[in-house]
Structures are given as C-alpha cells and as structure tokens.
Amino acid sequence: MLTMNKISKSFITDDVATHALRDIQLHVNEGDFVSVTGPSGSGKTTFLNIAGLLETSTSGEYLLDGEDIAKLNDSGRSRMRNQKIGFIFQSFNLIPDLNLFDNVDVPLRYRGLNTAERRKRIEHHLDQVGLASRMKHLPSQLSGGQQQRVAIARALATSPRFLLADEPTGNLDSQMAQSVMSLLEDINKAGTTILMVTHDPSLAARATRQIYIKDGHVSELTNKNSNLHVVGEA
Amino acid sequence: MLELLARLELGLIFRALMRNKIGALLIALQIALTLTIMVNAIFMMQERSQQMARPSGLDETNTFYLSNTIFAQNYNTQTALQQDLQRIRQTPGVVAVTQINAIPLSGGGWSMGLQTKPGDDLEGTGTAVYMVDEHGIEALGVELIAGENFQSSDIVWREVGSTKWPPKTIITKALAEAMFEGDWKKALGKTVYIDNHQPVQITGIINGLQAPWNGWNGVERSMLVPQQLDGKGSRYFIRTEAGRRDELMPVIEKMLADSDRGRIIRNVTSMQQTRDESYQEHQATNTILLTVIIVLTLITGFGIVGLAMFSINRRTRQIGTRRALGASQWQVMRYFMLENLLISFAGVILGAAGAVGLNIWLVATFSMSPLSPVLLVIGVVALLIVGQLAVSYPALVASKISPATATRGRA
Amino acid sequence: MFSYYLKLAYLSCKRTWGMTLLMVCAIGLGIGASMTTITVNYLMSANPIPQKSEQLFFVQMDSWEPNNPYSDDGDAPEQVTYRDGTYLWQAQKAKRQSIQTGMSAVIEPADKEVLPFMVQGRANSADFFPMFDVPFLYGSGWDHQADLKKERVIVINAELNERLFGGKDSTGQTVRMAGEDYKVTGVIDRWNPKPKFYDISTGAFNAVEEVFVPFSLITEQKFSRSGNTNCWKPSESGFQAFLDSECIWLQLWVELPTEQDKQDYLSFMNAYAKEQHQYGRFARTDNNKLRDVMQWLENQQVVSDDASMMMAMSLMFLLVCLLNTVGLLLAKFLGKASEIGVRQALGASRNDLFIQHLIESGCIGLAGGLLGLVLAILGLEAIKVMYGDWIRDLAQLDLSLVAMAIGLAIVSALLAGLYPTWRACQVQPSVQLKSQ
Known part of the structure; x- marks a missing residue:
C-alpha cells in the first residue's frame, strides 16, 4: 500500500539546516491501522504531511499504491490526494463559509462527479456519521465532536483507500474522543488503511501497529500482528 | 533622540x-x-x-447688451442708430448707452497692433479694439484714470470695409505699460501708429477693460476709438441703475422691436451671463x-x-x-x-x-x-x-x- | 465547475462584504472616471468622414508677412486670401474643390405673421456637397454654372425646411433672404459631423449651418460674413480693396484621390506661389501645405487640452483604484489561506485554486465595471450640464464604448487579481492545516 524508502526532509531557514526526518524506511499494508506517536517537534507532522503528499521529501523514494510520488507534478499529486487519501485534522478544518453539505461536497467537486452521484455520496456519508438532518447548518453551529464527524464524512466521501488523521481527538473531550476513535476503528475494519498521529498512548494502543518517531527517526514499538516490520535506522 | x-x-x-x-x-x-x-x-x-x-474692468452687475440686425431695404442706418440710442437713453433707469463693435469676454471681436513708430516691419503690440461714442466710458462703467473722455465732436462714422482710423484713442493701463516700458503715465498725449502708418494720439487712460478673448495672454490690453459703425448690424451696450438690469432688459428689447419692424433685436444678454459662459x-x-x-x-x-x-x-x-x-x-x-x-x-x-x-x-x-x-x-x-x-x-x-x-x- | 466557482466567489464576497464593496466601488469609480474622459476624447478625435478622409485635403498657402511667419512654428496660415483662394478654385486642378466662408442673413418668411429671423449659413462652391458626402433629404446642391453665374439658389437644412415649409419637399420653392428671393435646390438630411471638420476656425464642435448659398454671391455684399479674418498688410478702404488685400478669411478644400494627384496639386500650388513671388508676394514660396482631414484636425488640436489632461488624470486615478484593489484582494486571499490549505488537502490542484480566485477577481471586476458604466453615464450627463450645449454630441456612449468599459473593468480587475491569486496559490497546505 505505502512504501517509504530512505525518506529524508530538511528545512533550511536562515542558513541553518534542520533535519526533520532522516532516512525513513516504512512499509504499510492494505488494511493496517497505524498509530504514530512521539514527542513534540519529533517530526510526526512532517511525516504525515509527506505521507499525505502535502509536502515533498528532500530525498528518498515514496511509493503510494504503486505510484512513484517523485514522478508526479502538482496536479498529479492533487489527483492522488483527491482519489486515494482522506484527511482528518486536529482542528477539523471545515470551511466556515460552507454548510455541511457543501463541505463534504468539496473533494467530490474536484473529483468531477455528476450532481446526482455527489448528492448520493454526501447524503450517505453524512447519514453514516449521524448528521444528515443538519446538512444545511454551518460548521459554527455544531459542537467540536460533530464538526470532527463531518470532517470524517468529508474524508470518506471520495472512498479513499488511505486515511490520514492528525491528532483527530486532540481538540475533543474524552467522551467525544472515544466515539471518534470507534468510528475510525469501524472504518478500518471496513478495509480502509489508516495512519493516525496522536500523543495519547491509550488511543495509540488501539491501533494494529504502533510506530514511534523521535528526532526524525522511526521505530516500530510492538508488532501485534505479524504484519510487517519497520526498520528505524538508528 | x-x-x-x-x-x-x-x-x-x-x-x-x-x-x-x-x-x-x-x-x-x-x-x-x-x-x-x-x-x-x-x-x-x-x-x-x-x-x-481677474476683474474685467466693467460694471458687470448692471450692464447688458443686444444685437440689432437690419433686414429692410432702403434703410437710413445712421438716423435709425441715433434714434435708438436716444430712445434707450430716455428710458427711466438707464444710466448710459453706447453703440459698440464687440463685447468683452464674449469670444468675438477686433484686434489691431499698435506701434510707437510708423513702419511696415515693426512688431506692434496687440490690442483689442472697442469702437464707442462719448458715452462709452460711462456705459461700460470703466474708470478713466488720466486724460479725458471723447467729445461728441470726436465721434466719426465708420463705413463697412473702411480701414481709416480716427486721430484719438483711450487705452488701458496695461496697454500703456506694454508700450511704454512699464510706465503708463508716459503714454498720455503720445502718438502711436495703428495699421503700421496711421497716427493716433492717446488722449486718455482707463484703469482696466478686458479684451473679448479670456484665454489671450494680452487680455488686459484694449483701446477705445471714437467711432460709430454704419452698417446693418450693430450692438448696443447699456448700463442701468443699480439693481434694475433684469427689469429693463425685456423693456428695452420690446421697445426697440416695436419701434421699427425692419430689423431684429436679438441676443439680449447680461454681462454677468457673458462672464459665466466665458468661463x-x-x-x-x-x-x-x-x-x-x-x-x-x-x-x-x-x-x-x-x-x-x-x-x-x-x-x-x-x-x-x-x-x-x-x-x-x-x-x-x-x-x-x-x-x-x-x-x-x-x-x-x-x-x-x-x-x-x-x-x-x-x-x-x-x-x-x-x-x-x-x-x-x-x-x-x-x-x-x-x-x-x-x-x-x-x-x-x-x-x-x-x-x-x-x-x-x-x- | 464554473458555476461552482461562481458560488464560491459569491460566498467569499458575502463574508467579506465590506472589503468587497470597497473594491467594487474603487474599480467602479476608476472605470467611471476613465470612461467619461475616454468617451469625450474618443469622440473629439473621431474621424468625421472615415470613407474619404484620406482624399480630402485642406489647402494652406503661405501668403503671410515676409518678416513674421504666421505661427511660431513657421506653419502656413489656416485660411487663404480671396485672390489665392479664387484662383485655385477657378483653376479646377483637383477632382473637386470647395471654397467657402461663413455667413449670416435674415430670412423673412412668406407668412407675414411670422417674425423675420436670423440664420447662420455658409457660402460655398458647388463641389462642397458631393465632396463631403452631404446627405440630401430632397433635391441636391447646385452646379458649377450656378456658382459662375451667381444664381440665387439655396440649400437649407431639415430643421429650417420644417420651419419654413412644414417639412415638405421644398425644392423649387423660394426663400426670401437678405431682401432677395432664393430658389431651393435641396434640403439636407440630418448631418452633424463631429468635429465639424470642414470649418473649425470658430470652434471644432459647432452645429452645421442652416443655409448654404453659392460662394460667388459673397461679392454682392448682401449678407454679412462670419468667421475669422486676419490681416497683416494695411489696405485701402472699400470692399474691392478688401477682396484684393492680403487678409485671409477663406477655407479651401480639395479632393485628390491618389498620392500622385496630391503631389501634382502641391507642385501646382508651389508653382503658383513662385509666380506670385515675382510680383512681390509669397516671401516663402515652398511653405504651402496639403493636409488630409485627420492630419488637419491633429494639427489644429481639436482635442482640447482640458480633455487630454482630464484623461491623463483619470487614468492615473484608475491606477490608484487598482492598487487599492490589489492590496485588498491580497489581504482577502491571504485571509483565506487556511481554506486554501484544506482545499489542497482535499485534492485541489494549484490550477484549480488559480481559476477559483481568478473567477472571484473577475466577478468583482464585472460588478465594478457595471458600476463604472452607470457612473460613466452619470459623469457624461454631468459633463453635458457643466460644459454646455457644444459638448452634447461628444458625451454619448455608444455600444463599442460600453463594451470597452466592461472590458477595461474586467481586464483591470484580472490584472489586479493576478498577483494576489498567484500568492494565494503559493500557500503551503501543511503550514495552514496545523495553525491555530
């Protein structure tokens, strides 16, 4: 599903190079639920951004669903994001001007689907997260947990094979966090591969695989399933 | 700091x-x-x-003018003109009236060059020409600051197409200064030459009177000459007592139009309006x-x-x-x-x-x-x-x- | 997708309505001011006779004072003397030639109840009408013979025909003018060239005359001449002396279809000047000019200084309005950085975002353009009120100007939107998604 080979990322600001990631080796299989933990500033977010094609790596090879990302231009990467990846963010990132229907509609528009198909998908996915009745509401009229469920519906609307979640429960109270987490587990069981960054060990433990990032290096913590191994280069 | x-x-x-x-x-x-x-x-x-x-030099608030166009055949223009002026002068409220060839600031008029010496190749000083009679100064409301006004005996008839100029003129201070090194007092009594050769004596100086063209750089330079135009078109320039202009404009128009059916009275316009249109x-x-x-x-x-x-x-x-x-x-x-x-x-x-x-x-x-x-x-x-x-x-x-x-x- | 972007533009403008309103007003005012001045300039510099402006030439003969050129730049005078004008006219060396001057006279209507009235007219030779493509409602002009024989014939305009003959075909009827009867040969249809190119000596945008009579009648002294007369050499008194004098007061136009015709005519003029030089006239024998309609109007600067100055000012004004819009759009688009980041994460390419924001800029431009159009119409009305009658026909929007206004607005707004849009597309999604 996802293979990273010697991926590195460094930023150069004011002539000082900062290495955010160093020679990451990682393979994720279809159907995995991978949690990513690590201290602040360890490179978790950079890792997720590269995985989600929001940033490009400085060096190394990244294959997503068999395609070499380095060979894609901006619109190729946009197409990949649109068709294969779904995003869930800590601060939900719903577009405040758009109502729930239109928010879920955003990725479908870029997908170029016809009106009937879009409507069907939007209604289906909002229904799935229990918010079909509030389709015409603006995000500001919802609670945090509800907003995050809309964000999940939006991420799933394009039927991605791969879901990236960046601290999806970070802005939620524990009860809501639990409900969002079980939603993610259901999604994973239905076949979607998930990569989730979190700082909450108890949530991380619920994933099928756990990886740990520190100082730009990746290591696999336990290996519940015999699925596959990650080699963090020390 | x-x-x-x-x-x-x-x-x-x-x-x-x-x-x-x-x-x-x-x-x-x-x-x-x-x-x-x-x-x-x-x-x-x-x-x-x-x-x-810039002041025009005129009594703008109390003056107006009109055009008199004669179309009847066999018409004694000289007698008719004197009669008209007489009638206007006798109208209660009128201070003075003169026949005039052009209206200040109106955009249309005559200009000539004046030289301090006679000769063909000399560069003259351009000036607007106003032909008026002995009532001209009073009718225009300009201020005579030196010399004297025209006498009725000075006034001569000017035929259409004539190129002869009378021997006297009254000029503006600005024209005098332009011709006499900035000292207008020197101009009084001097003889200058119009149309290259014809001598004219400066017998008076007025404080100011603008030319018909407001955009001309010599707009302050004007001369008055004692002539009455003998022709089928003429203009009368009328000054009224303070505040009576608007009341008298239609009165005089009607009086002139009714007195003689062989001509048209048109273009009855106040100086105020002329200034507004000009600018x-x-x-x-x-x-x-x-x-x-x-x-x-x-x-x-x-x-x-x-x-x-x-x-x-x-x-x-x-x-x-x-x-x-x-x-x-x-x-x-x-x-x-x-x-x-x-x-x-x-x-x-x-x-x-x-x-x-x-x-x-x-x-x-x-x-x-x-x-x-x-x-x-x-x-x-x-x-x-x-x-x-x-x-x-x-x-x-x-x-x-x-x-x-x-x-x-x-x- | 286009309608989707329109919807997004609408939502975005609605959210920041204050800024949007400011931008629309700024563009509207800039466009309104520019279109007002552009319209006046465009109509002032219009070609009044496009079908043959390049074949009609204004004749300038330098008969002026030997020691002082007529104008500071040495150009030949703007009119010709009676001697030179009638000589060139009678020579008939051009395909057509029209000699002319302004005149005025009193008309006495047949109906004695109606008061006599004054008309502004033109004394011109026969070629005037075919040369300038004058449209006739009834009849036509007169022929060359009528000029030579000083026939009492007259062409009147439609308004005067309405007044005297109730608008009926009046050819063959007589008009009593200046104490004589004139036979009507034709009635001119509505014709109002702007600029009034054939005689701009007393104003380039005056109305067309009400009557036209044969030029040769001017020597009969029945009506008064109007227009400018300039003299440099003293002459004797009397009308004959005036005709023989060096005073310039006539305009002469010639029609020369080819370049060769023009060269030939110029040689003819110069040869005449050389010949006159031998009699002590024409100190400068080779300073004679033939200018076609547009060259002549250009040379005479019929576009007033005020008009071009105002246009320069209003274009600078538009520039300020656009800078304003660039600033506000930049602020607005950067304010949407997080939305842009989300859209990128959800699959929008930079192209998609570029189009989305360009459409938003375009919409603001369109709204500004429409506002500008309304303001331009109001501006032109204001100009008519303030400047008076002569400008009426110069303050008229036509279809091409309307299209130009809207085009200018959209192009301006797109130009103004280009940099902010580019900046918006440079947003790094990863930075935006984590912020707050």
Missing part, C-alpha cells in the same frame, strides 16, 4: 513591515499617486481660479478636479482602513499577547499609527517626486506654469493627516483587543 526612537519601537515596526513588504508597498504607492494627482489638480484649479478672478469650461473643469481630489482621497483613506483592519484581524493573537505582557491600549494604538506614518512617509516622498515629474510633463505638453513648492508641502502634510485619520479607527479597534485573547485563542 536614539532613546526616543527606541521607545517608539520604530525599529521593531520597520522590521515587521519588511516582512510584509508588498502590503506596505501598495499603500505607499497609492499615497504617492494620490499626492501626485492631488497636488497637480489643486494647482490647475488655482490657475483657473486666478484667471476667473463655463474653467468652472466645469474645476468642479471635476475638485471631485477627483475628494474621491481619490476617500478611496486611499478607505483602502488604508481596509488593509489595516485586515492586518489587525490577522494579528489578534499577537496583539492580545502584547497586551497580556503589559502593553497599554495607547501603546498598541501608537504602534499602528506609527506603522502608518512610516508607510505614508515613504509614499509622500515618492509622491512629491511624482508630483514634480507630472508637473514637468504638464508644463511641457500643455504649457502650464511650474508648481509652487508651498502647495507641495501642503499636499504632503494633508496626506499624512489623512493617513493618520484613516488608521485611527482600526488602531482603536486593535487597542480594544482583550489580553485574554492570548490564552483563549481566537475569539
């Missing part, structure tokens, strides 16, 4: 501006262009206003320029407000943090006021250069005169004030941001 600068955080403001160069540059450019346009527009308005303010374009241009200045300033002002509001919105958190760390409301406000002042300074310096540049172009292309530096300074100060006024509202909004914003995140 350095301490003061440090206290005002100028360095800090400057560094912050450098991080948002484009936004600051856009405002500075706007201010620069506004100054450029504003200063030149005001200057053009001033030039026109000065032209319009109509100037007046209109000034109104437009004024509108441009006002609208331009408003646009620039609102632009500053809009951009400042936006930048403050984006910096809410940062401002809240500063407040939490002890900045007073006034210090926050001052920050934005000073920021605007810095940008405006850059703008007005650029704008001052632009204003001078545009003026140089206008001088070259439209023969305008060069800009006065005082105006430039006034423009600079005015725009700095506009900038400060415009930014004061957003700055006030910024100063009201609660220190709690820092901990609670965006409101």
